[in-house]
Amino acid sequence: MTRANKTRDSGNETIQMTQNLSFSLISTNKIIQMSNVSTSYDSKNFALEKINLSIDRGTNYAIVGQSGSGKSTLLKLMNGMMVPSSGTIKIDYVSPNMNNKKFKKMMHTIGYIPQSLGLVKNITVLDNILIGALPRLNKIQSFFRKFPEHEVTEAKRIISLVGLTGKENRKAYMLSGGEKRRVAIARALMQKPTILLADEIVSELDHVTAKEIMNLIADAQKRMNLTAIMVHHDMQLALEYANRVAVIKEGHKILEIGVEGDTIVDFQTGDMTTEEIMEMHADDTKK
Amino acid sequence: MTPKNNILIGIIVGLVLIASYNIEANPLDFVEGFPNLGIILEEILVLENIVDNMKYVPSALLAMLETLQMAFIGTVVGVVIGLPFSMLAARNLNSKFVYAPIRILLAIVRTFPSILWAMLFVIVVGLGPFAGVLAIILYTIGFVTKLQFESIETIDSDPMDAVSSIGVSKFQLIRYVVIPEAASHLLGQMLYMFDYNVRQSSILGIVGAGGIGFFIIQYIKFFEYGKAAVYLFVVLIVVLGIEWISVKIRDKYIVKSQHGMEVTAK
Ligand SMILES: Nc1ncnc2c1ncn2[C@@H]1O[C@H](COP(=O)(O)OP(=O)(O)OP(=O)(O)O)[C@@H](O)[C@H]1O
Ligand SMILES: [Mg+2]
Numbered sequence: 365m366t367r368a369n370k371t372r373d374s375g376n377e378t379i380q381m382t383q384n385l386s387f388s389l390i391s392t393n394k395i396i397q398m399s400n401v402s403t404s405y406d407s408k409n410f411a412l413e414k415i416n417l418s419i420d421r422g423t424n425y426a427i428v429g430q431s432g433s434g435k436s437t438l439l440k441l442m443n444g445m446m447v448p449s450s451g452t453i454k455i456d457y458v459s460p461n462m463n464n465k466k467f468k469k470m471m472h473t474i475g476y477i478p479q480s481l482g483l484v485k486n487i488t489v490l491d492n493i494l495i496g497a498l499p500r501l502n503k504i505q506s507f508f509r510k511f512p513e514h515e516v517t518e519a520k521r522i523i524s525l526v527g528l529t530g531k532e533n534r535k536a537y538m539l540s541g542g543e544k545r546r547v548a549i550a551r552a553l554m555q556k557p558t559i560l561l562a563d564e565i566v567s568e569l570d571h572v573t574a575k576e577i578m579n580l581i582a583d584a585q586k587r588m589n590l591t592a593i594m595v596h597h598d599m600q601l602a603l604e605y606a607n608r609v610a611v612i613k614e615g616h617k618i619l620e621i622g623v624e625g626d627t628i629v630d631f632q633t634g635d636m637t638t639e640e641i642m643e644m645h646a647d648d649t650k651k
Numbered sequence: 652m653t654p655k656n657n658i659l660i661g662i663i664v665g666l667v668l669i670a671s672y673n674i675e676a677n678p679l680d681f682v683e684g685f686p687n688l689g690i691i692l693e694e695i696l697v698l699e700n701i702v703d704n705m706k707y708v709p710s711a712l713l714a715m716l717e718t719l720q721m722a723f724i725g726t727v728v729g730v731v732i733g734l735p736f737s738m739l740a741a742r743n744l745n746s747k748f749v750y751a752p753i754r755i756l757l758a759i760v761r762t763f764p765s766i767l768w769a770m771l772f773v774i775v776v777g778l779g780p781f782a783g784v785l786a787i788i789l790y791t792i793g794f795v796t797k798l799q800f801e802s803i804e805t806i807d808s809d810p811m812d813a814v815s816s817i818g819v820s821k822f823q824l825i826r827y828v829v830i831p832e833a834a835s836h837l838l839g840q841m842l843y844m845f846d847y848n849v850r851q852s853s854i855l856g857i858v859g860a861g862g863i864g865f866f867i868i869q870y871i872k873f874f875e876y877g878k879a880a881v882y883l884f885v886v887l888i889v890v891l892g893i894e895w896i897s898v899k900i901r902d903k904y905i906v907k908s909q910h911g912m913e914v915t916a917k
Binding site for chain 2 (some may be wrong): 443444445461462468469471472474476478480481482483484485486487490495496498499501503506527528548555591
């Protein structure tokens with residue numbers, strides 16, 4: 365109780381407390397909840413408007429939409445890099461905001477792979493991956509760059525997992541696009557994440573490499589019971605890997621579907637056949 | 652050329668003329684005084700004098716070594732002290748309440764030319780190279796921090812955002828992202844600063860703060876231009892040598908890494 369009181373979240377504290385209680389009773393399963401979230405970069409246009417989302421723990425969630433529709437913005441809201449101008453977001457009942465101490469601790473286990481990957485160019489693959497373990501170092505270790513033996517072992521294990529064995533001492537700028545993506549994924553896995561946010565990490569890759577990388581994440585997701593939220597350009601790819609797909613258009617969520625094998629369940633817009641859904645997106649991408 | 656530009660050029664030319672009048676910069680004085688240079692050169696370039704003055708080369712080299720030591724210590728210590736200040740002065744790492752006061756402080760430090768710092772430290776710690784080293788340190792802090800925080804502000808924000816989203820501490824962000832990303836710039840600036848400080852240390856002797864400048868000014872005062880020339884020549888050779896070495900280092904480690912090329916040949 366006192367902890368909930370202390371949390372200075374943007375929402376109303378009393379409401380939050382009761383929500384905390386009721387949610388934990390009804391469904392501890394919701395890891396991300398967004399209600400009526402709007403945000404903008406400038407005062408004129410909304411980048412996202414009135415988004416409602418709720419994501420179950422362990423889901424492989426996909427967000428699809430055209431360029432400029434607000435997909436990256438949605439991910440930045442989930443990892444606290446941006447805050448909504450209205451509405452509420454809760455990640456495990458905490459509002460994502462970099463200045464919120466409680467959330468900052470949670471960030472340790474939210475793997476975020478930005479569209480630009482964000483690798484440190486002049487350091488090696490291994491050093492880039494070890495960055496994911498930084499929150500687990502104490503002050504002295506991080507001052508002297510002394511990673512414990514088991515962290516280095518773990519990093520090497522992940523390196524072989526993502527297929528970068530033999531390249532651990534390469535500088536990041538010397539890697540190919542696909543290899544860079546593997547490094548970014550490895551850095552995120554090094555965080556021992558509970559949530560993985562990935563922004564179009566396979567969009568620019570050839571089909572084979574894209575599949576390899578998607579399988580890699582799907583494996584990790586199942587094994588670590590990760591909640592993966594991946595942004596895609598390609599509806600086909602999203603349907604192939606995700607349990608849930610949300611379609612964003614011009615800052616609005618226009619569709620959310622569940623995928624179970626070959627059947628597609630429509631969660632938002634009522635009755636729509638698989639063909640209609642596919643066609644709808646085909647229109648989107650042609651523009 | 653637009654009329655606006657013409658007016659601007661007119662104003663600049665006008666200002667140069669007014670300024671010249673005020674400081675009594677008269678081209679005629681220069682022309683009339685020119686033969687004096689001939690007299691100096693004549694004394695320097697007489698063969699016997701040159702041979703005779705050669706015996707001063709070892710002591711000139713020794714004085715130059717002291718100068719180099721001053722520049723080296725001053726540069727390294729100045730850069731090391733400067734770096735944390737630069738981190739605090741960078742706008743992409745701090746709030747206004749941190750970077751603004753730090754920038755003002757650094758701007759004040761930067762206002763003093765090294766020779767003024769040297770005079771100050773001669774008063775504080777007495778004559779000799781230590782005063783010169785302190786002067787170089789202070790000058791370096793003022794100067795190099797501006798280069799440093801400006802280059803820190805231009806580093807790619809993508810890795811910074813990606814790594815901050817892990818929830819690392821500010822120190823870790825600097826240690827593991829900012830410094831590696833800016834390393835080649837920081838190293839380049841340090842070389843540049845050393846280059847510059849060698850030249851500066853050569854004149855700090857004028858106010859008694861050690862180094863080769865002390866000898867040069869003494870000889871000039873007593874009209875011993877030949878000896879002064881030997882010392883100046885040593886400065887010239889050493890400065891050129893350092894310039895050459897730093898170009899080599901720059902080529903090998905800095906330029907290539909900035910252009911994303913492989914640095915170490917396999
Ligand atoms: N830093 C920014 N400053 C101002 N506007 C921005 C900024 N980033 C994004 N926007 C705007 O917000 C809207 C949504 O951008 P967002 O990056 O979320 O799109 P996206 O769906 O990820 O597109 P893409 O597929 O091209 O990556 C766009 O209209 C974009 O122009
Ligand atoms: Mg995007």
